[in-house]
Amino acid sequence: MAELMYREALNQALAEEMERDANVFLIGEEVGRYQGAFKVSQGLLDRFGSARIIDAPISELGFTGLGVGAAMVGLRPVVEMMTWNFAILAMDQIVNNAAKLRHMSGGQLRCPIVFRGPGGAGGRLSSQHSQALESTYAHFPGLKVVAPATPADAKGLLKSAIRDENPVIMIEGERLYALKGEVPEGEHIVPIGKADVKREGKDVSIITWSRMYYFCEEAAKQLEAEGISVEILDLRTLRPLDEEAILATVRKTNRAVVVEEGWPLAGVGAQVVDIIQSKGFDDLDAPVVRVTGLDVNMSYAANLENAIQPDAPKIVAAVKKVLYREGA
Amino acid sequence: MASKYSKDLLLTMYRKMYLMRRFEERAGQQYGLGKIAGFCHLYIGQEAVAAGVEEAIRPDDYMLSGYRDHAQPLARGSDPGMVMAELFGRTGGYSKGKGGSMHIFDIENHFYGGYGIVGAQIGLAAGMAFASRYRNEDRITVCYFGDAAANQGIFHETLNMAVKWKLPVLYICENNRYGMGTAIARVAAVPEIHKRGQAFNMRHEAVDGMDVLKMYEAVKDAAAYIRAGNGPVLMEANTYRFRGHSMADPATYRTKQEVEDERKNDPIPRLKDYAIAQKLAKEEEFDAIEAQVKEQVDAAVKFADESPEPSLDELWKDTIVEEGEEDVRPRERVLGAKVTNWPKYPSGQELKVTWDLEPREQAEKADKAAGLKR
Ligand SMILES: Cc1ncc(C[n+]2csc(CCOP(=O)(O)OP(=O)(O)O)c2C)c(N)n1
DSSP: OEEEEHHHHHHHHHHHHHHHOTTEEEEETTSSTTOOTTSTTTTHHHHHOTTTEEEOOSOHHHHHHHHHHHHHTTOEEEEEOSOTTGGGGGHIIIIIIITTHHHHTTTSOOOOOEEEEEEBOOSSOOGGGOBOOHHHHHTSTTOEEEOOOSHHHHHHHHHHHHHOSSOEEEEEETTTTTOEEEEOOSSOOOOTTOOEEEEOOSSEEEEEOTTHHHHHHHHHHHHHHTTOOEEEEEOOEEESOOHHHHHHHHHHHSOEEEEOSSOSTTOHHHHHHHHHHHHSGGGOSSOOEEEOOOSSOOOSSHHHHHHHSOOHHHHHHHHHHHTTOTTO | OOOSSOHHHHHHHHHHHHHHHHHHHHHHHHHHTTSSOSOOOOOTTOHHHHHHHHHHSOTTSEEEEOSOOSHHHHHHTOOHHHHHHHHHTOTTSTTTTSSOTTOOOBGGGTEEEEOSSTTHHHHHHHHHHHHHHHTTOOOOEEEEEETGGGGSHHHHHHHHHHHHTTOOEEEEEEEOSEETTEEHHHHOSSOSGGGGGGGGTOEEEEEETTOHHHHHHHHHHHHHHIIIIIOOEEEEEEOOOSSOSSTTOOOTTSOHHHHHHHHTTOHHHHHHHHHHHTTSSOHHHHHHHHHHHHHHHHHHHHHHHHSOOOOGGGGGSSSSOOTTOOOOOHIIIIIOOOOOOOOOOOTTSOOOOOOOSSOHHHHHHHHHHTTOOO
16 A cells, blocks of 8 residues: 555545546636645646636635536536635535535535535644634535545545535645555545544543544553553544444443544534433443633644644543543 | 517517516515515516526526526426425425525526525526536526625626636626615615626626517627627616515615606516517407416416425435435426436536636746746
């Protein structure tokens, strides 16, 4: 298996799907001549031409609407958001149109479109460029939301997203693009809606997704050294949530910590906790603990930026808390 | 001088306008009876626009609109019973009662919906036009929107792209001079909406939207221009709604005199008078059309009234396409009629994309001249 960077895995998925189906095209700011703001579309313009790799003007609302319209009549657009922070300008087309077309037309329409781009905190970019917006999109019926942590999942989920008959939001990790991992060549599909046990363990479950997975791994290693066996469930898909997998891991370890980068109020993690307490209460030996970003805007100052985000020590502390261990 | 229009064309347009008028009057009445809810934006007064457009384009051209969307599909050939049933919120409606008054979708007749967010359809239309070019089809997309919608950001963002990429789309601003209670001149720096095309190097024109023949001529010309690959057109149809913004609006922001003056311009008698003066049709022929339309509208109301409310398990359908779910369209599902000409979703089929947004040799030449490497 080849070692690829997360961005290369995405690039491979795009190229393979565009090769496979001429209805697939990519539109976004700087995706063509510039080769992608984060180089996800590197080389695609030369391969597929300017009709399929489309450099859009800085008009998030406009080109998102164009994508949705094209999907309504059977093309399969991939709309790249330079980052999800800017996609806030395109919310109307995503939420009011893409997510609702099928319903409002009584099933006459389908909207097979992918909106993708990086999310999460950048490196010292302050409030407007550092937001984990997963829960915003996960809120809306009619959308699917995926957030891969590894290069292999990134490839497999993007392929699934492009083939899906529904609008799919794919939130990539801005800090993960250069991360390397083994990626199967060719037809590698990760189904939407299936979580993945990334680490087997028996004392406590950590449920997370995207970049936070790596902090959880770091925490798990430390805890392992102290004799605590941690299971890590990577949700991968945030809508629909894999309830089965969430309940199964809790059934196994009887304790859970939910880790997310975004804000606590109405976060995806809140829904995960609700699933556990309403459907898995009898399996719990302790209240579930959440680790989230702090309920403040992101700062530029390095120490503040760090303090706002979850990290391994915070996760370790949370695990000790659900285990009723010292230091919690 | 003999009229350059055929009798058939005039009578067809008359029939369509009369259908829209009677349908909307009955819709207003049914709203009063509590059978129709929501806002219910009537089209009364603006019929010449939809009728003129429809006869000037092809039935397979794509079309979309805003929330004032009951009448345009009727001009396309949508089933009045299914439109009325949708207004009633019943199973027999185009969206099985899930879309309602602001969201009429008749995909079989290429009517791609009414939209409740002012201006939102402007972006979608560009995407549909984009798809036509992508697939080398020569169909155009017609997009209706109101004067107030022209102040939305999406209008400006989309026009810019549509011109740059020569998208085959006809934007028709139905300027009825008001957005709800706000006269357009009060909020628009340039109230003549078509002039905004100038900012984008876009062909633009204003048309008397109370004259169906003028609409017909203008759209025929614009459609030919667009179909020939010249890019989009912005057309402003100057029209007037005789009723309030919606059924909830008594329209006290305009004078009785203004409305009375505009009613003298009613496009429906205007066309009838023209056809009779040109000796193309007789009074009796119009009487016959009117009688038929009245029956048609009665039947539509009866159909809607007898159509059941959707069952509660419908709540869980039509949000997400489940894996392997067949592409079954509502008319077939609801009415049991066999539908044969739904447009196919062409995914997976052979498709060669030959269109280039930015011809490669040109781009490479420009790069070379500038000393850049691609
Ligand atoms: C984005 C948005 N803002 C406000 C409204 C409320 N609203 C509905 S219709 C309307 C007026 C629009 O007028 P215009 O576009 O001229 O169309 P007309 O009603 O004249 O056909 C307004 C303000 C809305 N539906 N969507």
